[in-house]
Amino acid sequence: DARVTQTPRHKVTEMGQEVTMRCQPILGHNTVFWYRQTMMQGLELLAYFRNRAPLDDSGMPKDRFSAEMPDATLATLKIQPSEPRDSAVYFCASKRLNTEAFFGQGTRLTVV
Amino acid sequence: GEDVEQSLFLSVREGDSSVINCTYTDSSSTYLYWYKQEPGAGLQLLTYIFSNMDMKQDQRLTVLLNKKDKHLSLRIADTQTGDSAIYFCAETANRDDKIIFGKGTRLHILP
Numbered sequence: 001d002a003r004v005t006q007t008p009r010h011k012v013t014e015m016g017q018e019v020t021m022r023c024q025p026i027l028g029h030n031t032v033f034w035y036r037q038t039m040m041q042g043l044e045l046l047a048y049f050r051n052r053a054p055l056d057d058s059g060m061p062k063d064r065f066s067a068e069m070p071d072a073t074l075a076t077l078k079i080q081p082s083e084p085r086d087s088a089v090y091f092c093a094s095k096r097l098n099t100e101a102f103f104g105q106g107t108r109l110t111v112v
Numbered sequence: 113g114e115d116v117e118q119s120l121f122l123s124v125r126e127g128d129s130s131v132i133n134c135t136y137t138d139s140s141s142t143y144l145y146w147y148k149q150e151p152g153a154g155l156q157l158l159t160y161i162f163s164n165m166d167m168k169q170d171q172r173l174t175v176l177l178n179k180k181d182k183h184l185s186l187r188i189a190d191t192q193t194g195d196s197a198i199y200f201c202a203e204t205a206n207r208d209d210k211i212i213f214g215k216g217t218r219l220h221i222l223p
Contacts, residue, residue, distance in 0.1 A: 004154075031209060042215030043155075043200065056210060091154055093211075100145060101211050103154035 002026045006092050006104035013111055018080040021107045023092030024073055032075045033093040033101060034060075034067055043091070049075065082111045114138040116214035118201050123220045130188040132217045134201030137182065141203040144177060146186045149198045149216065158186070158199070188219075196221045 005024040013019055025032050034046040047057035052069040060067065064083070069075045079086055089108050093101040118134040136144070142163050147155040161168045161175045161184075168175045174187040188195055198216040 033211065035213075043213040045210060045212065048210055050209075055208070093155075095209075095211075097209055098143070100143075100157045100160055103147075103156070105154045 002102075004092055004094050004102050004104035006090075006107050008107060009105060010108045011110070013082055013109070015083055015111055016081040017111075018078065019082045019086075019109060019111075021077045021090050021092075021109070023075040023077075023094075023104060025075060025092070025094030026102055027073075029094035029096055029102070030072075031095045031097065031101075032069060033091075033095075034075070034077050035091040035093065037089045037091060037106070046077070046090075079109075082109075084111045087111050114203065114205075114212045116201055116203055116212055118199075118214040118217050120215060121218050121220065123222055124191050125222045126191060126193060128191055130186075130191045130195065130219055132186045132188075132199050132201075132219065134184040134186075134214055135182055136184065136201070136203045136212075138203060138205055138212075139182065140205045140207060141182075143204045144175075144184050145200075145202040145204075145211070146173075146175065146184075147200040147202060147213075149200065151197075155200060191219075191221060193221050195219060 033048040046060040047067040066078045089106045091106045093103045095101040115137045124130040145160040146158040172189040176185045200216045201214040204211045
């Protein structure tokens with residue numbers, strides 16, 4: 001049963017700390033997305049990759065956020081330093097070209 | 113730029129039909145999707161439609177696409193309590209294959 005796996009599922013951290021979220025896309029999927037979900041903004045596209053190359057990260061605050069794909073089986077999203085306004089659910093999704101995207105269960109981040 | 117709009121809330125009586133509407137701006141959209149999100153979970157694909165189609169039916173779900181007006185709707189027949197969730201409309205275009213979502217419509221089922 002192929003699925004997108006995100007870790008951790010929940011993270012509580014203090015303001016100023018570094019946060020790293022991880023995503024294992026479905027094997028064979030060459031496009032990976034990071035979305036952030038909040039009540040106010042809905043689902044915002046932060047960044048996405050195709051064949052591990054970043055295609056668009058314009059939705060991401062560059063000064064504190066970074067997204068990478070060290071290899072085809074791992075995507076990471078880092079926040080350094082974290083702030084309370086970063087509290088949200090972060091979703092990873094993967095897909096093949098011209099197919100639907102499959103979502104992970106999300107990482108619920110709380111920055112206090 | 114791309115934008116997807118949908119109403120935020122819908123209340124429907126159990127057994128009635130639910131109709132969730134969505135508008136989008138990108139005329140080059142090739143696929144339009146409906147995703148469902150239950151509490152505490154990720155998004156699951158419900159159904160999708162190619163832009164060269166105007167209707168798709170799948171059991172209790174009917175998707176209508178008016179490409180001229182850039183309007184998409186999802187009809188759920190015989191709405192059940194298990195249909196209570198947030199429904200997201202989304203679109204993607206061939207040129208970049210990124211998926212843009214609306215803010216989601218929260219469907220509330222009345223007894």
